[in-house]
Amino acid sequence: MIRIIGAGFSGLSLAYFFTKKGLPVTVVDKRPRTGGVIGSEFRNNMLIESAANGFLASEKIEEMFADIGLPILTTNTESRKKYIYRNGARRWPLTFDETLVLIFRSIWAIVSGTKSAQKGETLSAWASRVLGAAGRDYLIQPMVNGIFAQETAKLSAKLVLGSMFFKKRRKRLRGLVSARGGMGEVIQKLEQYLKTHGVQFELGSDGKNISENLQHNTFLAIDFHSAISHFANTNLKDRVLIKDGLASLSLARVTITYRNNLNQIDGFGVLFPNKEMFFSLGVLANTKIFENRGEYNESWILGDTVLPDLMMLSDEQILDKIMSDRRRLFIGDKAEIKDVSIHRWPNVIPNYDISLEHFLESNAAFASQLTGNYLGVLGLTGIHERNSQLVETYLERNKK
Numbered sequence: 075m076i077r078i079i080g081a082g083f084s085g086l087s088l089a090y091f092f093t094k095k096g097l098p099v100t101v102v103d104k105r106p107r108t109g110g111v112i113g114s115e116f117r118n119n120m121l122i123e124s125a126a127n128g129f130l131a132s133e134k135i136e137e138m139f140a141d142i143g144l145p146i147l148t149t150n151t152e153s154r155k156k157y158i159y160r161n162g163a164r165r166w167p168l169t170f171d172e173t174l175v176l177i178f179r180s181i182w183a184i185v186s187g188t189k190s191a192q193k194g195e196t197l198s199a200w201a202s203r204v205l206g207a208a209g210r211d212y213l214i215q216p217m218v219n220g221i222f223a224q225e226t227a228k229l230s231a232k233l234v235l236g237s238m239f240f241k242k243r244r245k246r247l248r249g250l251v252s253a254r255g256g257m258g259e260v261i262q263k264l265e266q267y268l269k270t271h272g273v274q275f276e277l278g279s280d281g282k283n284i285s286e287n288l289q290h291n292t293f294l295a296i297d298f299h300s301a302i303s304h305f306a307n308t309n310l311k312d313r314v315l316i317k318d319g320l321a322s323l324s325l326a327r328v329t330i331t332y333r334n335n336l337n338q339i340d341g342f343g344v345l346f347p348n349k350e351m352f353f354s355l356g357v358l359a360n361t362k363i364f365e366n367r368g369e370y371n372e373s374w375i376l377g378d379t380v381l382p383d384l385m386m387l388s389d390e391q392i393l394d395k396i397m398s399d400r401r402r403l404f405i406g407d408k409a410e411i412k413d414v415s416i417h418r419w420p421n422v423i424p425n426y427d428i429s430l431e432h433f434l435e436s437n438a439a440f441a442s443q444l445t446g447n448y449l450g451v452l453g454l455t456g457i458h459e460r461n462s463q464l465v466e467t468y469l470e471r472n473k474k
């Protein structure tokens with residue numbers, strides 16, 4: 075019997091691959107529901123996602139949708155337009171000269187064989203070397219703000235690039251995919267599929283049933299923050315080398331509809347480079363990305379790397395900051411908030427820094443019993459691909 079602790083997407087996806095191989099599985103979670111941070115709610119004519127709003131399309135994601143009997147939802151054509159802010163929202167934020175520097179530097183890095191990230195190199199050092207300062211500040215920084223929520227100077231280039239360019243096979247689709255009912259519907263259908271295939275769920279259990287020493291058939295699918303404290307407080311501390319400095323970052327996802335929304339983002343969304351001094355990391359135009367998201371609404375993403383006291387701010391303080399950002403985005407904007415939903419997520423994203431790079435190097439063997447967003451791939455599709463390999467490795471090891 076395979077035992078999986080944690081019923082977020084990481085745990086459910088691992089259970090899915092074991093089930094497909096015909097192994098009996100039990101999934102345990104301390105919360106009374108599955109999905110972890112993921113969930114969707116339809117309220118007052120807006121679909122509210124609590125965390126992720128999509129998967130990067132891949133062959134295995136398409137297969138999972140087919141298996142759980144859920145039609146896959148692709149993005150609207152208008153969402154192909156993506157913006158980065160530099161004195162206004164721009165599709166290409168670099169000047170002509172900066173673009174030339176970027177082209178020459180990247181060609182030189184390829185020709186001279188120096189394009190790969192070095193061990194212990196920060197993303198900032200790598201991007202300055204391979205793309206130049208403008209590429210670092212106005213392309214890479216806003217992109218990582220949207221995913222890793224951290225400054226390039228504090229991120230490991232090896233980890234971030236590895237996470238962004240992990241190996242996956244595409245089938246039919248590209249870009250982001252979801253379901254008509256949002257990510258919550260994917261979780262619901264996946265849980266249903268697992269139950270019909272005999273998977274047992276122990277939900278609302280207090281977490282004490284994680285044994286001190288992990289049995290060979292037990293997998294930890296708990297979030298990074300819980301995992302680190304678990305490793306440190308149990309016998310696992312003898313097996314897991316915990317390096318100093320491991321940290322996780324907090325995020326808030328704020329979804330808003332407006333009373334007089336004259337100004338709308340006509341594309342996927344806008345990312346804010348740190349140099350532009352916004353309070354938010356970026357904003358998504360949900361209704362332009364996928365259909366069936368209700369009336370025009372936006373999700374603003376805020377992080378504690380820009381706002382260190384984010385988790386302590388009141389709803390009013392958070393909304394003040396967002397509306398101030400919105401007035402910069404649309405000069406003199408007079409939109410009034412009609413409805414709002416704020417999801418605060420303390421310690422939700424692992425800091426993909428040099429400490430994590432060292433941690434993963436030192437624990438490569440043990441990591442075959444771990445799944446989650448801190449193991450080299452942050453996004454859901456990467457987690458799913460890695461889970462499929464974990465199952466293959468487990469079967470291979472137990473054949474001998």
Ligand SMILES: Cc1cc2nc3c(=O)[nH]c(=O)nc-3n(C[C@H](O)[C@H](O)[C@H](O)COP(=O)(O)OP(=O)(O)OC[C@H]3O[C@@H](n4cnc5c(N)ncnc54)[C@H](O)[C@@H]3O)c2cc1C
Nearest residue numbers: 080082083084104110111125126127281297300447453454
């Ligand atoms: C605002 C936001 C937007 C995002 N957008 C995207 C996106 O668009 N695309 C994308 O790919 N990714 C996105 N992500 C990242 C993605 O959502 C997460 O990486 C992923 O959902 C994490 O899943 P998980 O199962 O590893 O962790 P979690 O969802 O945190 O689940 C862990 C589970 O473990 C349980 N647990 C913890 N400790 C114990 C214990 N001791 N005993 C039993 N159970 C325990 C918890 O209760 C929880 O249910 C986003 C994240 C956020 C916060």
